[in-house]
Amino acid sequence: MDFDNPRMCEVFFDIYDALPRAGPGTAESTLRALALADPLPEGALVLDLGCGPGRQTLDLAAALPSAEIVAVDLHRPFLDLLDAEVRRRGLGHRVRTVHGDMSCLSIAEESVDLIWSEGAAYSIGFAKALEAWRPLLRPGGYLAVSEATWLRSARPDEIVAFWQQEYPDMLDVEGCLDLFPRAGYRVIGSFPLPEQAWWQDFYTPMLGRLDELGRRFNGDPVAEAVLDESRREIEVFRRYSAFSGYTFVVARKASGQERVRRKGRAMAREDE
Numbered sequence: 358m359d360f361d362n363p364r365m366c367e368v369f370f371d372i373y374d375a376l377p378r379a380g381p382g383t384a385e386s387t388l389r390a391l392a393l394a395d396p397l398p399e400g401a402l403v404l405d406l407g408c409g410p411g412r413q414t415l416d417l418a419a420a421l422p423s424a425e426i427v428a429v430d431l432h433r434p435f436l437d438l439l440d441a442e443v444r445r446r447g448l449g450h451r452v453r454t455v456h457g458d459m460s461c462l463s464i465a466e467e468s469v470d471l472i473w474s475e476g477a478a479y480s481i482g483f484a485k486a487l488e489a490w491r492p493l494l495r496p497g498g499y500l501a502v503s504e505a506t507w508l509r510s511a512r513p514d515e516i517v518a519f520w521q522q523e524y525p526d527m528l529d530v531e532g533c534l535d536l537f538p539r540a541g542y543r544v545i546g547s548f549p550l551p552e553q554a555w556w557q558d559f560y561t562p563m564l565g566r567l568d569e570l571g572r573r574f575n576g577d578p579v580a581e582a583v584l585d586e587s588r589r590e591i592e593v594f595r596r597y598s599a600f601s602g603y604t605f606v607v608a609r610k611a612s613g614q615e616r617v618r619r620k621g622r623a624m625a626r627e628d629e
């Protein structure tokens with residue numbers, strides 16, 4: 358997929374703008390991760406970064422009735438969809454969308470209780486996202502992120518080739534979890550997203566949308582190439598979902614003392 362090609366982009370968003378989610382996820386997984394971010398203060402400030410059409414934003418708003426939530430995304434049409442739903446649910450006084458780049462947020466340091474990001478942090482580099490977001494968290498604040506990971510070390514060639522093209526930096530679960538203490542967080546818990554998280558609100562509606570657009574763009578080679586790529590992504594998932602999938606990780610900003618202890622241990626290892 359060539360995002361520099363405007364026509365390709367247009368067709369890509371013709372697919373995605375019609376879906377309930379822009380990546381894998383379910384309300385159950387959101388709530389399971391949220392249960393790990395405990396305790397949160399009354400009136401917590403929550404950021405949902407790369408919120409997309411905002412299903413998880415709304416799930417968080419329902420589960421945290423006193424929280425203020427700021428949902429950030431670069432794609433305006435997703436925010437318009439979320440804004441409409443926020444108004445419909447009467448949440449406008451505490452859920453706000455911001456059209457902007459999650460890698461450079463103008464939010465006060467140490468002001469945020471919980472940073473949420475489902476299937477989006479990789480867009481700015483996963484390790485870089487962990488680094489960039491840590492200063493925004495209050496001491497003891499939480500980070501909850503889902504990220505694509507390898508699930509097995511034996512990997513068929515076809516799935517290796519697919520990820521080599523889509524996301525060559527993808528790590529295994531252990532490698533992913535390892536990034537957190539390095540970036541100044543303590544991992545509280547992690548779990549894999551169930552297969553259902555791809556089908557329910559993402560690939561099943563996407564298949565319907567691809568059929569619809571296939572009829573509309575019949576004979577248009579550029580559009581058909583984009584549709585084919587999405588079909589292929591779904592087919593790869595159908596065949597190889599045992600080998601790669603998303604891991605949800607909930608972590609807590611480590612205190613200064615924990616960081617010093619970790620650094621000390623790392624230096625001691627280097628001396629050995």
Ligand code: SAH
Pocket residue numbers: 377378379380381382406407408409410411412413429430431432435457458459460474475476477480481
């Ligand atoms: N969390 C949503 C969307 C995941 S798709 C869901 O699970 O449904 C990734 C989202 O990140 C997209 O909506 C994309 O527009 C957004 N995104 C990518 N790079 C971004 C950036 N630098 N700043 C803000 N949003 C970004």
